[in-house]
Amino acid sequence: MVESVTVEQMVKKVRMKVLQGEKYLQRPIVTADISRPALEFAGYFTKYPAERIQLLGITETSFAKDLTAEHRREYMTKMCTPRTPCFVISTDLPIPVELKKAAADAHIPILGTHQTSSRAISNMTNYLTRRLADRQSIHGELIDINGIGVLITGDSGVGKSETALELVRRGHRLVADDRVEVYALDEQTLVGQAPAILNHLMEIRGIGIIDVMTLYGTAAIMPSDSIDFIVHLETWTPDAQFDRLGDRGDHREIQGVVVPQVSIPVKTGRNLAIIIESAAMNFRAETMGYDATETFDRNLNSLIRKNSERDTKKKHEQ
Template sequence: MPNSVTVQELVEKVRLKVLQGEDYLDRPITTSDISRPALEFAGYFKHYPALRIQLLGITETSFAKDLTHEKMVKYMTKMCTPQTPCFVISTNLPIPAELKVAAEEAHIPILGTHLTSSQTLSNMTSFLLGRLAPRKSLHGVQVDINGVGVLITGDSGVGKSETALELVRRGHRLVADDRVEVYARDEQTLIGSAPAILEHLMEIRGIGIIDVATLYGTGAVMPNDKIDLIVHLETWTPDAKFDRLGDRGDTQTIQGVIIPKVSVPVKIGRNLAIIIESAAMNYRAETMGYDATETFDRNLNKLIKENSARDSKKKDQQ
């Protein structure tokens, strides 16, 4: 099913006013790109982006006032194509009379807002990117640990859900269990959320399905969150090799976004919730400029130099 949202959803989520065309709010929006018509008011329609929302602000409406009525009728009629989802007018500006008629004839709604064009453009783009971006479904659990979005992955039965439940009990928040729908908000930001059918729900082997929001309160869940760190749970084996110093720098690329990754061995007696909580806090410390591995290296080098100087002094005394 192709990604799309309706004009009605845009009105509700971005808090726009319907100025005209309340009966046509079911028109689909299929792209997050938004057009601010400029060349069109000069009569150039060769590359008119008809599929985009058309945003009119002070600049566009001021320029339109200098056009003749005949040109305005011609241009507005051309802009009102069967593919055009809607027009949005910012800054509480009045609807140009020619647009009012052309949009009504083409059954295209006209929306308005008191915000500036820049603010309106930002709000609509943010909403549409979140809804229309290509999504990928991943097997895993996502939790928010003190503001750090953590995606927990691993083989089925390794303990992802049970670990996430313990994290929720420790005051952190569940985003998604079992399946995580992810999309790239931009080149550096990955967003995860739960499929609608699994929202707020967890499956705990031996118990079944539980509703986290009901059991632990609405503060224990989040509708979506950034993915800052991936923690991969691996069953421990004697011959497996794991990073002991934290200097390996593993990453995983999802939807074109590079995410730091750590692998944690799963062994009887290990408190995975505390380990993952520590991994998240260590990630935050590193983003703030503190690297425990570098501190260890400095301390080790200092100790080596001190021992070397002590040995040299002993030799000289002998």
């Protein structure tokens, strides 16, 4: 699922000025790529990316000034297509006269910013990448545990919501309950958020819908968070095999991003909130270079070596 973005929405988030065409801010933006028309001012339109935002900075406007008025009218008219969402003028530069008329005739808004072209592109790209990214809906809970985004998954009825609620009571923050909308920010970063209809709400069997923000305050929720770690809850059975030493290196791939994962057995009497909290802290320790499994292995090897030396010494004494 891809969300749509209008020019008006981007203007509010990126804080740009509308220089012309306020009536046409509902034009859709369909890609996060930004174009700086250079070849177009040289008359090359064979591969013109008309669906992109067209940004004119110092370089583009200076080059356009060297053209004849006739060429400027021709090229800027060609740049104004039905698919073009808007034009952006950076560095508080004046709008070329020919662009003013062509954009007005084509009902395309012109935006302005005091920022440099590079900064303006960065701000627009960051916002549009988040809004236009492909989204995947995952059944689970997303909780921020001391700065670590933990996605809790498992079969329906295994206790995910109740565990998430206990984590909130312990001071951690809810991002999403029951359904998490996930998208890849880049090749290494996953971001999750709640669907708009479920923002800061939880469903607890036997109680119904509760508003976490109303009950626990604004500090108990987050609008979105990265997904750094996955905890999968599984119903315990006597024949099930679970990791005892934490050395399996399990993971799950979501939208091309590999996320570390652990599986935790659910059994009567286990405090899942404390276990998940500890798993998150252990994950943080590992990312900082400390591995408890390696420490255990070193201690075990040291004990084996000492016992071997002791046995050898006894044999020599005999």
